[in-house]
Amino acid sequence: MPLSAPRALPAVPAPPASPVSPASPVSEVLTVPVRVAADGGLHLQVLHLGSGDRVVVAFTTLAQARAVLGEHQLLVDLGRGALQALVEPLGIGVRLDPERVLRPARRTRVVA
Numbered sequence: 001m002p003l004s005a006p007r008a009l010p011a012v013p014a015p016p017a018s019p020v021s022p023a024s025p026v027s028e029v030l031t032v033p034v035r036v037a038a039d040g041g042l043h044l045q046v047l048h049l050g051s052g053d054r055v056v057v058a059f060t061t062l063a064q065a066r067a068v069l070g071e072h073q074l075l076v077d078l079g080r081g082a083l084q085a086l087v088e089p090l091g092i093g094v095r096l097d098p099e100r101v102l103r104p105a106r107r108t109r110v111v112a
Contacts, residue, residue, distance in 0.1 A: 028080040030058040030096075031065040033073050042076065046092060047101065055093045057101055058083060068101055 033045040033056075044056050058078075059065035065075055078086075087094060 028060070029077050030060060030080055030083055031062050031075050031077055032056060032058045032083060033065070033069055034076050035074065042074075044086065045073075053093060054091070055095045056083070056087055057095045057098050059097055064097055068098060 034042040035045050037043045046054050046056055048054055057068075058080075059068070062075070065073070069075070083094060
């Protein structure tokens with residue numbers, strides 16, 4: 001039986017955009033810094049506060065992320081709910097739209 005030519009599918013209108021309000025922060029999309037792990041996967045970039053607490057920084061716009069972290073930082077977009085689901089079980093906090101981030105010191109191996 002010969003194959004027929006593919007049929008064009010009817011256009012489906014996109015659902016109307018719903019603005020994110022403070023009442024529904026879980027649906028908000030945030031831009032977060034990541035790093036490439038040895039296995040090639042992406043890991044959230046976890047930072048340490050002076051108190052020792054671990055945090056992930058997140059930004060509400062790509063422009064803010066670039067302004068604070070620089071053009072070369074690898075970034076991904078995550079929903080706020082997804083980000084919280086990743087970090088809360090690990091006891092890691094989220095800092096939203098920080099104005100600056102101090103670069104972590106490079107890890108060095110001490111040979112005795």
